[in-house]
Amino acid sequence: MPTKLLLNNEHIPGINTLQVYRNNGGYASVEKALKQMTPEAIVEEVKISGLRGRGGAGFPTGMKWSFLAKPAGVPRYLVCNADESEPGTFKDRYLMEKIPHLLVEGMITSSYALGCNTAYIYIRGEYFYVSRILENAIAEAYAAGYLGSNILGTGYNLNLYVQVGGGAYICGEETALLESLEGKRGNPRIKPPFPAIAGLYGCPTVVNNVETIAAVVPIVNNGGEAYSKIGIGKSTGTKLISASGHINKPGVYEIELGIPVEEFIYSDSYCGGIRNGKQLKAVVAGGSSVPVLPTELILKTAAGQPRLMSYESLSEGGFQTGTMLGSGGFIVMDEDTSIVKNLYTFTRFYHHESCGQCSPCREGTGWMEKIMHKILDGHGTLKDVDLLWDIQSKIEGKTICPLGEAAAWPVAAAIRHFRHEFEAYVMQPSSIKDVKHYYRLNNIEPIPA
Amino acid sequence: MPKVTIDGFSIDVPEGTTILQASRILATEGKMPDAHVPPAMCYYTKLKTSGGYCRTCIVKVSKGSEKDPRPMPKPVPSCRQTVMDGMEVQNLTAPDLLEARAGVVEFLLINHPLDCPICDQAGECHLQDLSYENGNAGTRYEFARRTFDMIDIGDKIKLHMNRCILCYRCVKTAEQITDGRVHGVISRGDHAEISTYIEQAIDNDFSGNVIDVCPVGALTDRTFRFKSRVWFTKPMDAHRKCDKCCGKTAVWLSGNDVLRVTARKDKFGEVEDWICNECRYDKKQIGDWTIEGPRKIERHSVISQNHYESLRQLKVDISNQKKLLEVAHVADIKQN
Amino acid sequence: MLNNLNIMNNEIKFSAEALAIVKQMISRYPDGKQKSALLPVLHLAQAEFDGWLSVPVMDYVASLLSIKPIEVYEVASFYSMYNLKPVGKCTLEVCRTSSCWLMGAEDIVRHIQNRLGIKDGQTSSDGMFTLKTVECLGSCGTAPMLQCGAKYHENLTLEKVDELLDKLATDNKRTTYLDIV
Ligand SMILES: Cc1cc2nc3c(=O)[nH]c(=O)nc-3n(C[C@H](O)[C@H](O)[C@H](O)COP(=O)(O)O)c2cc1C
Ligand code: SF4
Ligand code: FES
Numbered sequence: 001m002p003t004k005l006l007l008n009n010e011h012i013p014g015i016n017t018l019q020v021y022r023n024n025g026g027y028a029s030v031e032k033a034l035k036q037m038t039p040e041a042i043v044e045e046v047k048i049s050g051l052r053g054r055g056g057a058g059f060p061t062g063m064k065w066s067f068l069a070k071p072a073g074v075p076r077y078l079v080c081n082a083d084e085s086e087p088g089t090f091k092d093r094y095l096m097e098k099i100p101h102l103l104v105e106g107m108i109t110s111s112y113a114l115g116c117n118t119a120y121i122y123i124r125g126e127y128f129y130v131s132r133i134l135e136n137a138i139a140e141a142y143a144a145g146y147l148g149s150n151i152l153g154t155g156y157n158l159n160l161y162v163q164v165g166g167g168a169y170i171c172g173e174e175t176a177l178l179e180s181l182e183g184k185r186g187n188p189r190i191k192p193p194f195p196a197i198a199g200l201y202g203c204p205t206v207v208n209n210v211e212t213i214a215a216v217v218p219i220v221n222n223g224g225e226a227y228s229k230i231g232i233g234k235s236t237g238t239k240l241i242s243a244s245g246h247i248n249k250p251g252v253y254e255i256e257l258g259i260p261v262e263e264f265i266y267s268d269s270y271c272g273g274i275r276n277g278k279q280l281k282a283v284v285a286g287g288s289s290v291p292v293l294p295t296e297l298i299l300k301t302a303a304g305q306p307r308l309m310s311y312e313s314l315s316e317g318g319f320q321t322g323t324m325l326g327s328g329g330f331i332v333m334d335e336d337t338s339i340v341k342n343l344y345t346f347t348r349f350y351h352h353e354s355c356g357q358c359s360p361c362r363e364g365t366g367w368m369e370k371i372m373h374k375i376l377d378g379h380g381t382l383k384d385v386d387l388l389w390d391i392q393s394k395i396e397g398k399t400i401c402p403l404g405e406a407a408a409w410p411v412a413a414a415i416r417h418f419r420h421e422f423e424a425y426v427m428q429p430s431s432i433k434d435v436k437h438y439y440r441l442n443n444i445e446p447i448p449a
Numbered sequence: 450m451p452k453v454t455i456d457g458f459s460i461d462v463p464e465g466t467t468i469l470q471a472s473r474i475l476a477t478e479g480k481m482p483d484a485h486v487p488p489a490m491c492y493y494t495k496l497k498t499s500g501g502y503c504r505t506c507i508v509k510v511s512k513g514s515e516k517d518p519r520p521m522p523k524p525v526p527s528c529r530q531t532v533m534d535g536m537e538v539q540n541l542t543a544p545d546l547l548e549a550r551a552g553v554v555e556f557l558l559i560n561h562p563l564d565c566p567i568c569d570q571a572g573e574c575h576l577q578d579l580s581y582e583n584g585n586a587g588t589r590y591e592f593a594r595r596t597f598d599m600i601d602i603g604d605k606i607k608l609h610m611n612r613c614i615l616c617y618r619c620v621k622t623a624e625q626i627t628d629g630r631v632h633g634v635i636s637r638g639d640h641a642e643i644s645t646y647i648e649q650a651i652d653n654d655f656s657g658n659v660i661d662v663c664p665v666g667a668l669t670d671r672t673f674r675f676k677s678r679v680w681f682t683k684p685m686d687a688h689r690k691c692d693k694c695c696g697k698t699a700v701w702l703s704g705n706d707v708l709r710v711t712a713r714k715d716k717f718g719e720v721e722d723w724i725c726n727e728c729r730y731d732k733k734q735i736g737d738w739t740i741e742g743p744r745k746i747e748r749h750s751v752i753s754q755n756h757y758e759s760l761r762q763l764k765v766d767i768s769n770q771k772k773l774l775e776v777a778h779v780a781d782i783k784q785n
Numbered sequence: 786m787l788n789n790l791n792i793m794n795n796e797i798k799f800s801a802e803a804l805a806i807v808k809q810m811i812s813r814y815p816d817g818k819q820k821s822a823l824l825p826v827l828h829l830a831q832a833e834f835d836g837w838l839s840v841p842v843m844d845y846v847a848s849l850l851s852i853k854p855i856e857v858y859e860v861a862s863f864y865s866m867y868n869l870k871p872v873g874k875c876t877l878e879v880c881r882t883s884s885c886w887l888m889g890a891e892d893i894v895r896h897i898q899n900r901l902g903i904k905d906g907q908t909s910s911d912g913m914f915t916l917k918t919v920e921c922l923g924s925c926g927t928a929p930m931l932q933c934g935a936k937y938h939e940n941l942t943l944e945k946v947d948e949l950l951d952k953l954a955t956d957n958k959r960t961t962y963l964d965i966v
């Protein structure tokens with residue numbers, strides 16, 4: 001049985017209620033942390049665990065926590081990033097919906113470790129119904145004395161609130177999230193200062209992903225050492241993977257980091273292989289912003305080693321032949337998929353989501369979408385493909401926040417690995433209809449554009 | 450005091466100085482040619498939290514500091530990046546940086562109407578200067594440009610949103626020097642626009658300064674619009690006793706007619722002192738002013754070339770504008 | 786341009802319960818930071834006032850939070866969930882991003898368009914439905930999907946869409962993000 005640390009109790013009926021959750025070992029980390037551990041000791045355990053941020057960047061959580069400034073007399077905040085809007089990613093929603101108390105427990109334990117007396121969960125507005133589930137869980141936790149003042153008689157006080165967003169991917173970027181939480185437009189801030197020094201309301205703030213916070217619970221319960229033994233290399237612990245696309249069993253899977261990608265795609269414990277007996281064509285392994293890889297490079301590295309589900313293995317070969325684990329949004333495409341059309345949906349997405357503050361992203365994303373549209377319409381030229389390449393290179397690295405890169409990388413990777421497909425669109429526009437596999441699947445006549 | 454070197458020119462500056470400020474000091478003190486100062490379209494010394502948006506001021510940091518000599522991995526906005534002791538910066542000396550900047554300029558231009566010949570700002574437009582100096586000839590953008598309706602913000606200010614580059618200067622001016630902001634940035638991404646949303650007038654003694662901070666022709670003075678090309682007017686330093694502002698202005702004359710009044714700007718295009726609306730709009734008689742003498746326009750811009758150099762240069766500039774115009778979609782050039 | 790002046794004669798004012806919720810929302814933030822409540826209060830306002838935010842409604846929200854109207858316009862126009870124009874009783878928000886596209890979102894959109902005779906962004910002539918294509922809603926594993934009000938409708942087929950539209954039309958109720966599902 002592969003180790004599960006977060007979703008081990010997901011199938012227990014009523015696990016969303018405090019009663020059942022507690023009967024199954026819930027809130028033990030709060031008891032242990034508040035009654036037996038100092039905040040510093042918890043931070044130390046998190047460092048030892050090797051836990052890396054699950055929101056996409058993979059920054060070591062213990063180190064991030066130790067950067068938090070602690071000036072006297074100034075409040076500190078913990079903000080949970082539940083904005084989850086990276087296409088292909090839906091694990092946070094799953095976790096919050098199924099086991100809301102795990103997040104609440106993690107927030108309490110983490111807030112105690114960071115010395116925060118107020119914490120917020122910022123959840124994307126579209127998940128309104130999930131925010132209600134969280135609010136119910138929080139109300140239960142208050143009633144049971146896990147939240148509020150003098151928690152479990154230890155003298156520690158914490159208020160925890162849920163804040164809903166208004167619909168904007170960019171609010172997943174941590175400084176945009178803080179702006180939004182302050183009731184403003186979700187414009188990313190220019191850094192420095194980083195949130196650890198000046199975050200929410202100008203006070204020191206830690207922003208962590210839902211899954212990161214949840215992982216603090218088993219780390220405190222079992223110790224950082226035990227956590228660090230799971231996984232491989234610097235990819236310790238378990239990771240929630242959101243699997244979608246042309247697979248037999250889409251869904252959220254908790255994996256031990258380090259299992260082979262091939263096993264993940266084909267094993268019946270996970271994706272269960274490609275639908276309808278088709279062949280695999282390509283995978284976007286870590287959410288829309290990471291480079292797409294063709295079958296040969298996602299199953300094996302350029303050096304011929306099996307590719308593993310870990311931070312290091314997925315990025316082996318850099319962007320030439322590798323990709324990133326990112327947020328764990330694993331999108332699988334079968335042999336009939338048009339990479340160009342799929343890229344178009346990404347390009348349109350980033351254009352739609354650019355906040356508009358800085359010129360390369362504001363103007364470049366729209367320009368790329370227009371060119372992609374032109375190519376798909378059969379009016380593209382080879383020069384347009386080169387122009388796309390040039391535009392993405394001029395966005396990358398010149399923007400305020402990483403959305404610029406997130407928009408540039410998928411374009412670069414698609415052209416790098418599937419240039420022939422762009423050329424087919426450009427040279428023989430009539431081939432376009434052939435790749436619209438879903439028409440065939442659904443027996444529908446394509447409607448002329 | 451940290452020492453920073455920009456394109457080989459070194460200077461010691463106080464802690465917390467940005468690369469852009471350091472290079473302006475070098476140029477002002479005559480220790481470095483002006484051309485090495487990075488162009489800045491959104492940063493404004495007088496406005497807190499300005500800068501960082503347009504990305505034209507990017508530079509390459511080839512050595513981070515004495516302590517940590519590693520180069521910085523990406524180009525940095527010089528208006529926001531503070532110097533460290535021993536930092537080495539490349540601007541004109543790094544061809545890859547110049548190419549990256551040309552990319553930024555291209556982004557700023559793809560949706561900007563190339564209507565310079567009918568734009569009131571022509572001749573004193575920073576984007577015009579920027580594209581001459583850092584851009585590539587021609588455009589690779591072949592789609593229809595974004596268009597917005599024009600808006601009158603009260604009876605004194607015209608907002609021509611098509612030309613706006615979203616530098617946020619006017620919003621910050623309104624927020625920081627007037628007592629109530631009624632205009633701001635609405636919508637998102639490349640639909641974002643400066644707007645009052647429901648076209649309220651900005652009525653505040655200092656609101657006219659938003660015109661002076663606008664680097665392009667998006668906010669213009671309705672009391673001056675189309676009266677004359679700027680290069681046919683004579684800018685004079687002038688002053689009057691004013692109980693609201695410093696009263697020190699530049700008046701733009703045609704013969705003895707005061708066509709327009711603006712704040713005085715330094716060689717980096719920034720206002721020296723804010724002026725009030727009374728001075729700007731209501732004092733349009735030559736007798737209202739004590740004329741100090743011709744204003745020296747130091748900036749190496751189109752305007753100074755036309756004004757202080759030979760007529761030949763004027764012709765060159767006009768033909769440059771024509772060239773720019775040829776590559777634009779004719780349909781995009783809407784009358785006014 | 787978003788210059789819609791709302792021509793509503795009714796007085797714009799939250800109900801007593803809604804006002805109590807607003808008060809409670811404001812209490813979540815430190816003193817003086819009541820602007821933080823803006824996004825949640827706008828959701829509430831949209832649900833209370835016919836599914837969209839008119840200028841008078843936004844001005845009312847500004848007054849509740851003691852901020853300037855422009856601060857509300859800036860925010861309301863930034864986020865995609867706030868409607869600045871009237872919408873139908875039920876807004877069908879169909880995801881069109883990668884995973885949903887792979888699983889046939891275009892067919893779903895086309896089916897709705899044909900059935901209702903409207904295009905993306907339009908409202909059916911009876912004022913019942915507005916069709917909106919949206920970006921990834923975090924339901925990629927159960928694609929294709931659409932959101933209507935608070936509810937996610939997942940693993941869609943054309944038949945399921947038909948059933949849903951029939952049911953919504955029979956219920957004839959306004960759906961909002963605040964619905965309990
Ligand atoms: C454009 C953009 C979108 C992001 N979206 C999310 C998101 O939806 N959820 C998330 O947890 N992190 C997101 N991030 C990453 C956050 O900025 C931040 O790194 C993260 O919340 C830190 O938490 P972690 O260290 O626990 O991963 C995004 C970053 C960028 C640049
Ligand atoms: S990169 Fe894009 S999303 Fe990020 S600040 Fe710039 S315009 Fe906004
Ligand atoms: S002047 Fe520095 S980014 Fe605009």
Ligand code: FES
Nearest residue numbers: 880885922924925
């Ligand atoms: S792609 Fe449609 S919900 Fe994610």
